[in-house]
Amino acid sequence: MTAVRSSPITAKNDVRPTVQSPAAPATGRNQPDILPTSWQSLKEERLTDELSRQVIHGQKATLARLTLKAGAGVARHYHANEEFCWALSGALEYQLDDRTIVVRAGEIILVPPNVPHAIVALEDSTCVDFFAPVREDWLKGEDQYLRKLHR
Numbered sequence: 001m002t003a004v005r006s007s008p009i010t011a012k013n014d015v016r017p018t019v020q021s022p023a024a025p026a027t028g029r030n031q032p033d034i035l036p037t038s039w040q041s042l043k044e045e046r047l048t049d050e051l052s053r054q055v056i057h058g059q060k061a062t063l064a065r066l067t068l069k070a071g072a073g074v075a076r077h078y079h080a081n082e083e084f085c086w087a088l089s090g091a092l093e094y095q096l097d098d099r100t101i102v103v104r105a106g107e108i109i110l111v112p113p114n115v116p117h118a119i120v121a122l123e124d125s126t127c128v129d130f131f132a133p134v135r136e137d138w139l140k141g142e143d144q145y146l147r148k149l150h151r
Contacts (some may be wrong), residue, residue, distance in 0.1 A: 012016040020148035039065055047146045048072070050121075055138065065128050070094070076118040077145045080133040083111040090125025094118075103127075 042054040042065075050072035055064040062081075068090070076095070086108045087093070094101045094109060095118040101108045111117055126136065137143055 046142075047069050048101075048148070050106045053126075053148065057134050057139060060133055061126065062131040062138065064131075064135075065134065068119075068125045068127075070121055070122045070123050070125075074119040075145045075148055076116055078114050078116045079131075079135070079137065081133060081135060082113050084130040085109050085111070086130075088124040088128060088130045090121060090127075092125055092127060093120045093122055132146065 015084050033063075037056065040053055044052050044054050044058060044067075046052045050069040051066065051074070053064050053066045055062060065088075085094075085103060087103045087107045091102055091104045094103060094111070097116055101109060135143075
C-alpha cells in the first residue's frame with residue numbers, strides 16, 4: 001500500500017470550512033483503487049528502542065498502530081490534526097496543560113486540534129491512532145518529537 005499525499009484543509013480560529021455538495025460517486029473505470037491491507041502486512045517502523053509504529057495514509061486521514069514499552073513517552077507536542085487514540089492494551093497517560101488523563105485498554109480519547117499533550121506508557125501498551133486531516137508532518141519526516149527517548 002502506498003502513501004497518498006493530500007493538501008489538508010485546516011480550520012482557523014475553530015471556524016469550520018464550508019462543506020460543498022459531494023461529487024458524484026466514482027463508477028466504472030473512474031473508481032480509485034480500493035485495496036485491503038492488514039497490520040501484519042504493514043512495515044513496523046522503530047522510532048526508539050521503546051516505541052514503534054505502523055502507519056497508513058489516505059487522502060484525508062492517517063491511521064497508525066503504536067506499540068510502547070512501559071515507561072516510554074512521547075514528548076510534549078501539538079498538531080493541527082484531530083486525534084482519536086484507542087488503547088488496545090496497557091495504559092497511556094495523557095499529560096495536558098490542565099490535567100492528566102489515563103486511557104486504559106478498550107478506552108478512547110479524543111484530543112482536539114492544537115492541544116499540547118505528552119504521553120507516557122504506564123504499562124506495555126498498544127494503541128490505534130486516527131488523525132484527520134492526514135499527518136503531513138509524518139509524510140515529510142518532520143516527526144522528530146517521536147524519535148527522541150522521552151521519560
